[in-house]
Amino acid sequence: MFLALNEIRHSKLRYALVIGVMFLIAYLVFFLTGLAYGLAQENRMAIDKWEADSLLLSEKANDTLNMSMIDPKLADEVEADETALLVQAPAIIYQTGDNEAKENVSFFGIDEAEFITPNIIEGEMFDGKGEVVADISLKENAGFDLGDTINISMNDEKMTIVGFTENAKYSVSPVLYTSFETVQSVRYGEMAESQELKVNAIIIRGEVSEIPDGLSQIGVTDFINKLPGYSAQVLTFGFMIGFLVVIAAVVIGIFIYVLTMQKTAIFGVMKAQGISSGYIAKSVIAQTFFLATVGVLTGLILTIASGLVLPEAVPFQSNLIFFAFISVLxxxxxxxxxxxxVRTIVKIDPLKAIG
Known part of the structure; x- marks a missing residue:
């Protein structure tokens, strides 16, 4: 390490360029990892919030939530530790008086007495038709606030935001929790009272011992992986990050190799003085370790700092476990x-290198 550090001090600009390249690649890898993780979380936040083990969907729904239609009476035939009914309905909302600023959302109709009820961080739980609890991102990014009246663009139904929760997004869209009756009005508008209630899923926490005919069980992890676009998105970002890590290794390897070839004569003199190839090789490896560590840690620090100043609309989330794994890798x-x-160093002939 003594030889490695002294060489770096002697050629500051040269090694600063190596660290700079490593830093830029590391920053890109970490930033893409943060974006990939954040985007993946926005697909599944509301599902993770249930802390459930599995879902029961109709057999013909192909494990797709919005295609599943279940008679809520079947829930009484399910034998499980805990169950909760869920009605899901996608919608487009806008604030009264501002029908140009529209937001894609997902309504979750729930029974507030069941375990999938969200935590309230501002306001209160809905109580009656027309009241909703919204994800806090609607306040932070879209300007909605407590007491605001929202309109459903499909049928002009009106609702009021009475509370906010956190970490409630489904397929990237903010979730609005409300009663079954309110979701019916989202789906059918004025015809809601004449329509029979159908739930999309029965959420299970714990073990299931009896499943009625016509329903199929799917684990939460499998259900998340089958969300539209989720697996493709995760795989795409995963391959991008993997290739960048390999490219970073190739680049730093090429830099060190070129620097080694430029110092062939110096290494030849060192060998002629009795310094072993092993000592020189250890010095090169220690030098690479130092350069890579400084570059990676600088990229990591800047990535975390960037995450603190990014707008809320950017789906960036830091995951220290992922970052630590990528850094070590x-x-x-x-x-x-x-x-x-190292192979080049071992093959150096002192007499030829000195000339």
Whole structure:
């Protein structure tokens, strides 16, 4: 390490460029990871909020929530530790007097006495028809507030926001929790009273011992993976990040190899003085470790700082476990790339190198 650090001090600009390249690649990898994780979480936040184990959907729904239609009476035939009925309805809303600023949302009709009821961070729980509890992102990003009247663009039904919850997004859309009766009015408008209530899912917490005919069970993890676009999105970002990590290793490996070749004569003199190839090789590996660590940590710090100043609308979330894993992986692969330089050092003939 003594030789490695002294060489870095002697050629500050050269090694600053190496650290700069490593920093830029690390920053890009971390930033993409934060975006990928944030976007994935916005698809599944409301589902994770249930803390459930599985769902019961109609057999013909192909594990798709909005295609499942279940008679709520079947819930009485389900034998499980805990059950909760869910009615889901996508909609477009806007504030009264501002029908240009529209938001895509997802209504969750629930029984407030069941376990999927959300926590309230502002306001109160809905109590009666026409009252909703909204995800806080509608306040932070779209300007909705407690007491605001919202309109459903499909049928001009009006509702009032009485409370806000957090971490409640489904397929990237903010969730509005409300009663079954209110969801019926979202679906059918003035015809709601003449329509029979159908729930989309029976949410299960714990073990299930009896499932009625016509229903199929799916685990929460499998259900999330089958959300439209979720798996494709995760795989796409995963491959991008993986390739960037490999590219980072190749780049740092090439830099170290080129620097090693430029110092062939110096290494030849060192060998002629009795310094072993092993000592020189360890110095090169230690130097790579130092350069990669400084570059990666600088990129990590700047990424976390960037996340603090990004607008709320950007789906960026820091996950320290993911960041730590990627940091270690990038450093290890960079060192692995530097091992190619070690072979060159071992083959250096002192007499030829000195000339």
């Amino acid at each position: 990038m450093i290890i692969i960079a060192i692995t790339g530097a091992l190619f330089s």
